[in-house]
Amino acid sequence: MWLFLAVLVPTEFLFPPPNGTGSLLPGSSVIQTYCRDLASLPMQPIRLTDPGDPKEQDSEEPKKRKGGWPKGKKRKPPRDLAVPRAPTTGYAIFLNEQRSQLRAQHPNLPFPEITKMLAAQWAQLPQEKKQRYVCEADEDKQRYIRELKAYQNSEAYRAFLRRRAAQKVLARCEGEKEPAVMELSYAKCPEAPPDKNNPLKTTGLYFSLKMPSVRLSREHLTGLSDVQAFLGEFEKDSAECLKHLELLEGEEGQNLNKGDSEEEAEYPDPLLLGGLIPEKGFASFDLCFLQEFIFKLLQIKESELRELRKTLERAQAEQEALQRQLLEFQNRQQWLEVELASLKTYGVVLEKEFESLNMVIMLPHFGLRVMDTAVPASL
């Protein structure tokens, strides 16, 4: 290519004159001039670096440690009124003490100005005078520690921790924007060297598992381990089939005189038995078959999931029916209890009437008569 260009394209075009030094001598003298110019340049160490590498860009300055809170991110304030008041600092005690005096001296001074003046005074205050306020702040700090310990042992604090944990879980669920399903895919990697020991690398194909960014649930992990276990078993089976094929090919040359039908009957192809018909020279680890297996495995998992959902729906319906039945029985029980109570009351009344009737029957035996106390109508 370069030879072709050198023949067709003028030399001046390929090697332009340096710094406008006029026309160039034809042929090899131009190259010699360039070589001299290059040789006259001061030698400088050449660093083979990647300009896109952030490590190279920041290598000179001392790397500032990243971390901390991202700018603009707001925290949710705790709304618990049972939380003890935060300790007052020595500076705050100093402010309270001096503010009233300063306001008396400068009644027209705005509040922020007084604060600024007191801040300046605090900055210039000697350490021994600051010590008094620091001691008072320490006492308040001890008060805060006591109240905080009491609060942390209270049910209110435990409730707060539970609420916060629930809020975290909720925020994590709401922040999940990526699909919650596991995507299994493969892509061709043209630069991957062939590896006979690893069938996955043989044809330059690699597999990728695209997982959601949230922490993997147990179900996700189980599904992933299933796929990994399947891949391991498939690799093992493929290696065994490959060995068997090689054995068959080796014996094929020795048994040329034997009939093909006899040989097939003696060594049935395991791939044919498994429903896979490999092409000549393309063993069982053909990734099309692997892909098909994986997709079938995913289909099986999806059908299992559908069945589980149906079972869950049936169980929920049964639970609802049982709850309705339970409610009905409870209502029936209450009604029966009310009826029983009224019957008991009626029984007591009947018993009293029976006793009074017995008394009436017994009166003649004692020579007594029942007097009609009703007032005659004629009166």
Add this chain to the structure above:
DNA sequence: CCTTACGCACATTTGTAGGG
């Protein structure tokens, strides 16, 4: 909300150790 200095709590990053 303004203003101040200070201290604490907390989220995030980074480094490290240990297990599989």
Add this chain to the structure above:
DNA sequence: CCCTACAAATGTGCGTAAGG
């Protein structure tokens, strides 16, 4: 080697007081 757990470091938010 990768992942997890933990500690340390770092930066940020917020409370504390006061009155208008």
